[in-house]
Amino acid sequence: MSFGGIGRRVLHSLIAFVGLIVAVFFLSRLTGNPAGLYLPINASQELRDQFADQHGLNDPLWQQFGDFVGGLVRLDFGTSLLDGRPAMTVVWEAVPWTLGLAAATMLIAVAAAVPLGAAAARRPGSRLDRVVSNLTLVTASVPDFWLALVAIMVFAVNLGWLPVAGTGGLAYWVLPVLVLVARPLGVLVQVSREALVNELSSTYVRAARTKGTSEARIVNVHAMRNAVAPVVTVAGDQAAAILNGAVVIETIFGWPGIGRLMIDSILRRDFSVILAGVVTTAAFIFVMNILIEFVYTWANPRLRHEDKAAR
Template structure:
C-alpha cells in the first residue's frame, strides 16, 4: 500500500506540474491586465511602471521561472485587484464549493442507491421504467438549462426560492439541485446495472435459499458487492461537480471557487486563476487517491502494486 501511495503521489505531482505550465501560459493569452486596471488614456510611462511592479515587463519564460520559485516557498502571488494574497481568496471560497458539492453528492448517492436497487429488483416493471426514464432525462439535461429553468419557475413565477445569495437554507436549494440532478441520473443507471449483475450471482441466490429477508438481500448482500463500479462513477461525478459549480455559483451568486475563478478570468487576475486551479487540482487528486484506497477496503481482492 505504501508503494502504491508513493506511485500515485508521483503521478499526481507530474500531472500537477503539467497543469501549472498549461494554466500559466494560457492565462497570459487573455491579454494585458493593464488594459483592465488602467484607464485607456493612461500615459505609457505609468503603464511601464505598472508592468514592472508586477513583473510583466520580463519575458514570459522568466515570469514562469519566478512563479515556480515562489511556489516552492508556497507563495501563490497577490491579486492584481487589491494586493491580497491569492491563496487567501481561494481558501476563503473553497469551503463553500466543498459544502455545496458534499450536499449535492450525498443526495445524489442516496437517491441513486435506493432508486437503482429497487428498480433492479423488479427489472422491466413499472417502477423500473419510470426510474429509467427520469434518470436518463436527468443525466441528459445540461446544468445551465436546469439553473435557468429553476430560477424562472421557482424564483420568478412561484416566488418561493431566492435567486442568489447564501443567507438561509432556502438559498442552497436551487444550487444543490442544479449540481445533483445530472450525477443522480447517471448513478441510477450505474446502480441498476451493477445490482442486476449482483442479483444474478450465486451468493444472492444462496441468501434467498436460506430465507434471508429481501431488504437484507438487496442492501447488504447485493449492494456491498456492487459498490466498486458505483464508487468509480461517483468519484468521477464528484470531481466533475467542480465544472458544474462554475455554472451554479455564477448564476446564483454563490461565493465559491467557481465564481471566484470566473471573476478572476474576467479581470485577468493571473495569481488568483493559478491558485484556484492548483488548489482544485490538488483536491481532485486527493479525492482520486482516496477512492482507490476505498476499493481495497470494500474488496480484499483488489491489490495495488
C-alpha cells in the same frame, strides 16, 4: 491492501496536475497585459511600464514561469491585482462555499440514488424500473445551465418560493443544489442499479435464496456489499466533476465559490488568483482521486482477497 492501482492513480494524477499548471500559466499570459484594466484610459506609457514592472509582467516568460514555480513550492502565488491581498487568501475565502455546495450535492445524490437503484434492481423490467431508469437517464443528460434557468423561472420568478441568487439562509442553497444534484443522481442510480442487477443474478445470491435468506437481507447486505465499489468510484468522480465544473452554476446563482472567482479573475486578468485557484482546485481533485482509490480497494472484496492471496 493492494497499492498497485493507487500508485498508478497517483502517477497519472501527478502528470495531469503538472500539465494543467503549465498549460494554465502560459494560456493566461496569452490574454494580454492587464494594465489596461487597472489603470485609467489616459494613463501614460511610463505609468503602464511601472505597473508591468511592479507585477513582473515585463520579465521574460521563462523567468515569470520560474518565479511562479518557486512561489508554488512556498504556496505563494503573489498578490491579487484587483484588491492587493495575497492570491491564496482570496482563493481560500471562496473554497468553503464550493466545498459546501459539492458536499451537500453529493450527500443528497448518494442518499437518494442507492435506494432508488436498489428498488429498480429488485424487479428488472418492471414499471418501477422503467420509470426510474428513464427519469434518471434524463436527469443525467440535461445540461446544467438549462436546468438552472428553468429552475429560476419556475421556483424564483413564477412561484416566488426561492431567491434567485446570492447567499444567506437555507433558501439560497436550494436552487444551486437542486440543479447540481440532477446529474450525479441520475448517473449513480444507473450505476447502482446495474451493479445490483449483476450481483442479484450471481451464484452466491441464488445459493442464499435456496437457503431461505430473506430478499431484503440478500439485497441490503450481501449484494449491496459487493455492488458498493463501482458506486463509490463513480460518486468520487462525480464529486470531482462538481468541484471542477461548478463554474456555470456558481455564476448563474451568484454563488461566491471558486468557480465564480475564476471567471471574474479571468475577465480581469488577475493572473495570481487564476493560478492560485487552478492549483487549489487541482490539488483537491488530486487528493480526492487518491481517496477514491483507497476506498475502492477497501470496498472491493475481490481486491482484498487477491491481496491476501498475494501475501
